[in-house]
Amino acid sequence: MQATTHTIPQDLFQVENLPEMNLFDYFATEDHLNSKVILRQHVISFLVHGQKKIHFSNDTIEVDNQYAVMMASGNCLMSECLGENNSYQSVLLFFSPENLSNFFLKYPQFVRAKAEGQNTFFVLEQDLYIQHLVASLRLYLQKPKLLNSVMLSLKWEEIMLFLIDKYGESFLVFLQDLLHNPQEVSFRKVIEDNLYTNLNLEELAFLCNMSLSTFKRHFTSIYHESPGKWLQAKRLDRAKEMLSHGEMKASEIYQLFGYENLSNFSAAFKQQFGVSPRQIA
Incomplete structure (x- = not known):
């Protein structure tokens, strides 16, 4: 909804x-x-x-x-x-x-x-x-x-x-x-401050005071990659790091990075790294 x-x-x-x-x-x-x-x-x-x-x-x-x-x-x-x-x-x-x-x-x-x-x-x-x-x-x-x-x-x-x-x-x-009403926050700072959260693209666009389509265009012009692909890669890198250090289990971590369930997280993880989260020691 x-x-x-x-x-x-x-x-x-x-x-x-x-x-x-x-x-x-x-x-x-x-x-x-x-x-x-x-x-x-x-x-x-x-x-x-x-x-x-x-x-x-x-x-x-x-x-x-x-x-x-x-x-x-x-x-x-x-x-x-x-x-x-x-x-x-x-x-x-x-x-x-x-x-x-x-x-x-x-x-x-x-x-x-x-x-x-x-x-x-x-x-x-x-x-x-x-x-x-x-x-x-x-x-x-x-x-x-x-x-x-x-x-x-x-x-x-x-x-x-x-x-x-x-x-x-x-x-x-x-x-x-x-x-002085300081509401001007740079686009890049908004993205990087929320890099390892579970916010989705629509929510990030809202925080940037942009429509979703404008946000996607602006993001691609700065990072030279679509926001969905770029954010997923960054968040999965962070998830892999946390799993490698034993900070959390896969069943505890997936919601932190915006995945609705463990199955979706595991599939995206395996696609990016070639192994499942369980195989990360």
């Missing part, structure tokens, strides 16, 4: 034009794996129940409800898995570059000479202070009349000031990266 692409936060609120800052209490009762997500705004995801895995163009993270994640706008693949109570829940606080601009205008002492321009996420510990902040946000969600734009902006500003105090320079650099 083909994965659905979600445009967030528009799809959550079922409207196209949204304010620069929004709050949403997201709840699910079934797992969602590798959903294609287009983030139109920056967001802080405060996990309440369950686990989240996010695959960016240059990195992958996994967090549970002890953490929150601040993410830059852009494309990602997101998996949401149910917690012990058979539910997934997160409080989502959306904000825009304009909100950050206003914040830095109000607090010019936090402006840095330059930003790195490469960070797409920042993992935050949900300590006691953050837990109380999230609890207060959820109370506002239960009483929508109290949740006006001024109050939400004040709560967001409180969170920003607390996180700057806690994480210091690294968080300030990340915020300034968001201000």
Whole structure:
């Protein structure tokens, strides 16, 4: 079944034009794996129940409800898995570059000479202070009349000031990266960062912000080989290396490199190396 692409936060609120800052209490009762997500705004995801895995163009993270994640706008693949109570829940606080601009205008002492321009996420510990902040946000969600734009902006500003105090320079650099909206990631870097994952061509194309046909043409022009053939060879080389060193068995390894079953993996392996995975000592 083909994965659905979600445009967030528009799809959550079922409207196209949204304010620069929004709050949403997201709840699910079934797992969602590798959903294609287009983030139109920056967001802080405060996990309440369950686990989240996010695959960016240059990195992958996994967090549970002890953490929150601040993410830059852009494309990602997101998996949401149910917690012990058979539910997934997160409080989502959306904000825009304009909100950050206003914040830095109000607090010019936090402006840095330059930003790195490469960070797409920042993992935050949900300590006691953050837990109380999230609890207060959820109370506002239960009483929508109290949740006006001024109050939400004040709560967001409180969170920003607390996180700057806690994480210091690294968080300030990340915020300034968001201000400049650094979403340009080189095609080659996306490919090489995801070389030994189980992502398929369609998912890689999505992370590169390309259609599958454009992705294939661009890939061939750079690597002078079709992406399917090139990636399979590289991944099978890595699989052979892992098997040779006894790191994993064939029955444990095939899913890591995107094969649906052990039989398909073994056939591709034997075609490339002339021996089956079992024959690799």
